[in-house]
Amino acid sequence: xxxxxxxxxxxxxxxxxxxxxxxxxxxxxxxxxxxxxxxxxxxxxxxxxxxxxxxxxxxxxxxxxxxxxxxxxxxxxxxxxxxxxxxxxxxxxxxxxxxxxxxxxxxxxxxxxxxxxxxxxxxxxxxxxxxxxxxxxxxxxxxxxxxxxxxxxxxxxxxxxxxxxxxxxxxxxxxxxxxxxxxxxxxxxxxxxxxxxxxxxxxxxxxxxxxxxxxxxxxxxxxxxxxxxxxxxxxxxxxxxxxxxxxxxxxxxxxxxxxxxxxxxxxxxxxxxxxxxxxxxxxxxxxxxxxxxxxxxxxxxxxxxxxxxxxxxxxxxxxxxxxxxxxxxxxxxxxxxxxxxxxxxxxxxxxxxxxxxxxxxxxxxxxxxxxxxxxxxxxxxxxxxxxxxxxxxxxxxxxxxxxxxxxxxxxxxxxxxxxxxxxxxxxxxx
Amino acid sequence: xxxxxxxxxxxxxxxxxxxxxxxxxxxxxxxxxxxxxxxxxxxxxxxxxxxxxxxxxxxxxxxxxxxxxxxxxxxxxxxxxxxxxxxxxxxxxxxxxxxxxxxxxxxxxxxxxxxxxxxxxxxxxxxxxxxxxxxxxxxxxxxxxxxxxxxxxxxxxxxxxxxxxxxxxxxxxxxxxxxxxxxxxxxxxxxxxxxxxxxxxxxxxxxxxxxxxxxxxxxxxxxxxxxxxxxxxxxxxxxxxxxxxxxxxxxxxxxxxxxxxxxxx
Amino acid sequence: xxxxxxxxxxxxxxxxxxxxxxxxxxxxxxxxxxxxxxxxxxxxxxxxxxxxxxxxxxxxxxxxxxxxxxxxxxxxxxxxxxxxxxxxxx
Numbered sequence: 001x002x003x004x005x006x007x008x009x010x011x012x013x014x015x016x017x018x019x020x021x022x023x024x025x026x027x028x029x030x031x032x033x034x035x036x037x038x039x040x041x042x043x044x045x046x047x048x049x050x051x052x053x054x055x056x057x058x059x060x061x062x063x064x065x066x067x068x069x070x071x072x073x074x075x076x077x078x079x080x081x082x083x084x085x086x087x088x089x090x091x092x093x094x095x096x097x098x099x100x101x102x103x104x105x106x107x108x109x110x111x112x113x114x115x116x117x118x119x120x121x122x123x124x125x126x127x128x129x130x131x132x133x134x135x136x137x138x139x140x141x142x143x144x145x146x147x148x149x150x151x152x153x154x155x156x157x158x159x160x161x162x163x164x165x166x167x168x169x170x171x172x173x174x175x176x177x178x179x180x181x182x183x184x185x186x187x188x189x190x191x192x193x194x195x196x197x198x199x200x201x202x203x204x205x206x207x208x209x210x211x212x213x214x215x216x217x218x219x220x221x222x223x224x225x226x227x228x229x230x231x232x233x234x235x236x237x238x239x240x241x242x243x244x245x246x247x248x249x250x251x252x253x254x255x256x257x258x259x260x261x262x263x264x265x266x267x268x269x270x271x272x273x274x275x276x277x278x279x280x281x282x283x284x285x286x287x288x289x290x291x292x293x294x295x296x297x298x299x300x301x302x303x304x305x306x307x308x309x310x311x312x313x314x315x316x317x318x319x320x321x322x323x324x325x326x327x328x329x330x331x332x333x334x335x336x337x338x339x340x341x342x343x344x345x346x347x348x349x350x351x352x353x354x355x356x357x358x359x360x361x362x363x364x365x366x367x368x369x370x371x372x373x374x375x376x377x378x379x380x381x382x383x384x385x386x387x388x389x390x391x392x393x394x395x396x397x398x399x400x401x402x403x404x405x406x407x408x409x410x411x412x413x414x415x416x417x418x419x420x421x422x423x424x425x426x427x428x429x430x
Numbered sequence: 431x432x433x434x435x436x437x438x439x440x441x442x443x444x445x446x447x448x449x450x451x452x453x454x455x456x457x458x459x460x461x462x463x464x465x466x467x468x469x470x471x472x473x474x475x476x477x478x479x480x481x482x483x484x485x486x487x488x489x490x491x492x493x494x495x496x497x498x499x500x501x502x503x504x505x506x507x508x509x510x511x512x513x514x515x516x517x518x519x520x521x522x523x524x525x526x527x528x529x530x531x532x533x534x535x536x537x538x539x540x541x542x543x544x545x546x547x548x549x550x551x552x553x554x555x556x557x558x559x560x561x562x563x564x565x566x567x568x569x570x571x572x573x574x575x576x577x578x579x580x581x582x583x584x585x586x587x588x589x590x591x592x593x594x595x596x597x598x599x600x601x602x603x604x605x606x607x608x609x610x611x612x613x614x615x616x617x618x619x620x621x622x623x624x625x626x627x628x629x630x631x632x633x634x635x636x637x638x639x640x641x642x643x644x645x646x647x648x649x650x651x652x653x654x655x656x657x658x659x660x661x662x663x664x665x666x667x668x669x670x671x672x673x674x675x676x677x678x679x680x681x682x683x684x685x686x687x688x689x690x691x692x693x694x695x
Numbered sequence: 696x697x698x699x700x701x702x703x704x705x706x707x708x709x710x711x712x713x714x715x716x717x718x719x720x721x722x723x724x725x726x727x728x729x730x731x732x733x734x735x736x737x738x739x740x741x742x743x744x745x746x747x748x749x750x751x752x753x754x755x756x757x758x759x760x761x762x763x764x765x766x767x768x769x770x771x772x773x774x775x776x777x778x779x780x781x782x783x784x785x
Binding site for chain 3: 034035036039040041042043044103104105106108124125126127159160162163172173174175177178180181182184185230232239242243245246247248249250251255272273274275276277278279
Binding site: 126 | 463504507618619620621622624625628
């Protein structure tokens with residue numbers, strides 16, 4: 001007989017959610033996390049979208065260490081001299097809070113505590129070395145020469161899934177699978193943030209940026225989120241574009257972003273409290289590993305669940321829901337004491353009928369849009385010329401909007417059939 | 431008869447993360463996480479090495495709030511056999527005197543002991559009082575600032591790092607040994623032992639169980655009064671970059687400023 | 696702000712007895728691109744007089760170098776025993 005019903009590797013949103021669900025169903029579950037305390041090696045942008053947690057922690061919004069709810073969501077293009085953005089603020093966002101800014105060291109520690117309270121055994125500060133296999137079936141984990149057995153293992157290791165890679169359940173990551181995320185947390189008094197971003201107490205601002213000013217083919221996105229008394233600001237740079245460039249350091253890009261004429265004033269007077277970096281899953285459905293097999297399931301970032309259409313970046317909500325679905329699959333499988341590949345196929349089926357896989361399929365290929373010269377170079381430049389044409393009053397006769405738009409597009413080489421097709425394909429994928 | 435070893439440990443704020451509130455002069459605990467005092471990890475390792483060699487029963491004891499559980503579990507997961515936390519609201523606010531008394535009383539309550547280990551000092555208050563204090567309360571010999579410790583046939587042999595040399599002492603048990611920070615590399619917790627540690631858990635003893643009167647311990651039993659605290663003024667550190675070729679000039683400059691001296695002087 | 700200043704605010708519990716990332720110097724010596732030196736956000740890979748210098752102590756465990764190195768020089772493992780980077784915010 002196994003020592004545990006299930007072992008969950010990794011106490012991030014996916015692993016902790018799986019452990020909470022399993023423990024709440026009276027399963028004997030071990031949650032193992034390498035960092036101490038849990039969360040102290042985890043990084044995300046981070047806005048937690050959706051209310052996935054409510055199914056395992058009903059009143060989570062009251063007790064979770066969230067920073068601010070997002071009541072202004074923006075997207076913006078940055079060129080060397082300009083910012084062209086869209087702000088969305090809404091009373092509706094205030095009434096129905098759909099996104100919260102979070103800091104993972106705090107959130108994940110809280111989630112691990114919830115798992116412990118639910119009855120899971122939470123062990124942190126110990127790194128699982130590999131999966132234990134018997135007759136082609138995962139039957140536990142190995143550490144320090146010891147084997148800890150379980151009926152099944154749920155791998156929730158995050159964007160850099162070493163155990164899964166070393167056990168042959170996940171291929172080695174390549175340029176097309178991941179981007180590099182680099183972030184700073186900058187402290188500012190709560191009142192200053194409220195004033196600077198026009199926020200009421202508790203309300204937050206979240207914005208994603210296209211860094212259209214980067215030279216030599218580097219493509220990167222930026223983000224800026226307000227926490228209670230700090231700002232999370234960072235960049236996500238494509239590994240392959242950085243490689244082709246071969247002259248820019250990943251850490252120089254965040255410097256250029258935080259120093260941009262329309263970003264720097266937002267951070268002015270703040271103290272940098274933390275600098276961090278992490279891989280970001282960017283490969284979409286093409287980068288996903290096989291999600292289940294004999295005695296195991298993979299959830300969260302390890303499974304490649306993340307979403308970015310340029311307007312919003314999401315990952316934690318997919319992590320939470322995939323963790324819960326993996327736990328539910330285990331609970332279902334435990335009825336027949338069958339944790340074989342064919343029994344755990346239910347995990348894939350349930351994911352397919354949930355928004356997790358539906359989103360992955362709907363937005364198949366989106367990474368080719370979000371990482372394209374069209375979005376990163378042509379669109380920002382075109383928007384800048386359009387705006388300049390609109391507002392530069394030079395005492396000359398004006399054109400209609402459409403005329404100006406066509407001028408701006410032709411200036412930036414966007415009237416070619418190929419560019420129009422590109423725009424059309426892009427819109428379809430978004 | 432099996433050797434009985436006691437290890438005194440303390441949970442302290444992570445010294446790398448300590449933030450002092452400039453207004454209240456108190457520790458900003460919201461941003462500070464707790465860890466096991468590093469020198470105590472060396473003390474535990476010294477004890478476990480003796481256990482590996484001759485066999486021993488290792489009991490870790492600490493005084494502190496219930497959240498010290500993480501430290502106690504950690505010690506069990508490294509190889510200790512038993513963990514006792516002296517925890518009671520009456521113990522709060524103690525200076526080193528009642529802390530030593532509480533720990534000594536806890537050890538007396540356990541009964542037999544041969545060697546007591548402690549770290550040289552804690553990183554949060556750096557007094558180095560409690561270990562020697564416990565030895566005095568228990569009226570046993572003590573070896574302080576040990577860099578290496580060995581046990582054979584009823585005797586502890588230890589090297590003491592002193593200014594200008596190393597002293598080797600050999601003392602019969604029972605004896606208390608305080609261990610230097612970084613004097614060994616503590617073994618890691620294993621998953622197996624940590625699971626067992628969580629299952630086993632720690633014992634929590636209050637003043638009643640230990641047999642102490644509330645007025646002897648905690649803030650009431652503490653003779654120390656802190657009159658004033660002041661922050662250290664941070665000085666701008668001046669750095670100067672020089673070429674290897676410029677070394678001669680630098681040496682001359684330092685000599686002229688009387689920072690560098692020539693040997694014959 | 697220089698990368699050194701950024702890294703100086705971080706808290707590490709350095710594992711003095713185990714380097715969780717190792718590189719193969721003979722591969723690095725003939726490397727045509729040294730992309731690791733551009734990719735690593737913690738500046739762990741630098742060129743000193745044309746020679747690759749790697750230090751694991753500043754590593755933030757992002758995993759970038761393992762993907763960045765296309766020449767098989769990097770061996771990447773998880774840190775052990777809660778060593779390595781300790782983020783306060785994350």
